[in-house]
Amino acid sequence: MAKIHDILSQVCLVDDDAGAGATVKAFVNFNAETDATELVRAIKTKGVDEHAIIDVLTRRSNSQRQDIAFAFERQMKKKLEDVLNSALCEPLKSVLLGLLKTPAKYDASEVKGAIKGLGTNEATLIEILCSRTNKQMQDLCRTYQEVYKKEMKKEIEGDTSGDFRKLLCALVKGSRSEPSNVEDMDLIDTDARELYEAGVKKKGTDVGKWITILTERSIPHLNRVFGRYNSYSCFDMIESIKKEVTKDLRNNFVGLVQCIQSTPEFFADKLSLMLTAKGDLKKDVLTRVMVSRCEIDLLYIRKEFKKKTGKSLHQCLTASTKGDYQRALLALCGGDD
Structure with missing residues (x-):
């Protein structure tokens, strides 16, 4: 039981009811x-x-x-x-208007923005759909329908194709098994072996099998599967993806596995990349991550960021942003490490 609790406390694809990772919490003397x-x-x-x-x-x-x-x-x-x-004015406007939306409505607007017009922002879709819990996904789908009068799954199907479409549609179902305090060692071994046999062991990759296992099993179960996978393959799961999956789908699968292994680490990597980038994409991603994670796990993301870069998120935001936009992001960051 203790082992399960340790895993749940580190992986934020499960609900953090206590809000221990939040940098923005309810104001005590609120009026x-x-x-x-x-x-x-x-x-x-x-x-x-x-x-x-x-x-x-x-x-x-x-x-x-x-x-x-x-x-x-x-x-x-x-x-x-x-x-x-x-x-x-932008970019401050996007931060504050994002904060005024409910989490589900904010996610819905970001998904809509990723699929409207020419082309698809795959990175945004993967970021959102891979990192949300079952409940968050169900709330997102319901809110998307209410706001845009269209089914999100059908809109994604119409804007994507092939294995990427299959992966997104599987994630949209929000039907991942919930964590259990019972370890099914047989299923852990079976899933690890099937992931190996569907990829590294055979010529070509059975992407459908990977999608099924990676989108339907619980997070603690999958982390045990990844550990067991190493007894079948000389490559870990992410190395296997990089070897076996075609370029168009590779980053999407890597993002999914990273979220399964550690959602805070996934977002720390994303912030680290964006803080060295330039242009509107940088601001879009910074805004979305800070707004969407500040009441969930931004404190954990800060710790992973410091571990990876040697610098605090607060320091990097100060160096790479300015003005009122900087003031808003630093407030959401919640302090220096």
Whole structure:
């Protein structure tokens, strides 16, 4: 039982009910009316008081921000989202509008953005669909339907093809087995052997078999499978993927396995890559990771980031961003390590 608990505490594809990894938590002396009044003042101030807006919205939990938005609309007779959309500039606007959405609505808007128009942002789809729990995925699908009046799975099917489509559709089901305190050693061995026989052992790769096992089994089970896999193959799971899977699908499978092994490490790698990049993509990814993980596991991501880069996330954000955008991201970061 202790072993199961240790694994669950490290892998954030399972729910972190205690919020131990969150850098943004519920404000203790919360008053929605008071916060709404402060936002009204900040917006009516000549030139807009961005600092006040940032300080309120980055220091409240998502449910508290929903209450603030309701109170603001009652006071101003306008939606807070619409007012901020007109009053603020990018990239700060994307951070604060993202914080105002529920997690499911934010994910839905990011998925929609990844598949609309010409081309598909595969990296965004993999980042979101690989890292969400069953409940988060079910909430996402339901919210997507409510907001866009279309089924997310069908939209993804229409915008993708081949094995990538099969992988995404399997993830969208949100039907991964839940963790159990009973170890099925026979199934662990069977899955490890089948992954080996479907890949390294044969000519070509049975991608369908890999998809089935990697998207349907529980996270603790799969981590034991990966350990057992090493007794069949001289390559670990990620090395096997890099050897066996074609270039178009390789990064997607690697991302999935990384999320299974450690969601915080997956996001730490992503942040490390983005903080050395340039352009709009950098800001898009930084914003999405900071907004979507600050109430889940950003504290764990910070620790993995420091371990990998030798620098704190706070230091790197300070060096690579500026202005009000920097102020907002550092508030979500929650401190230096």
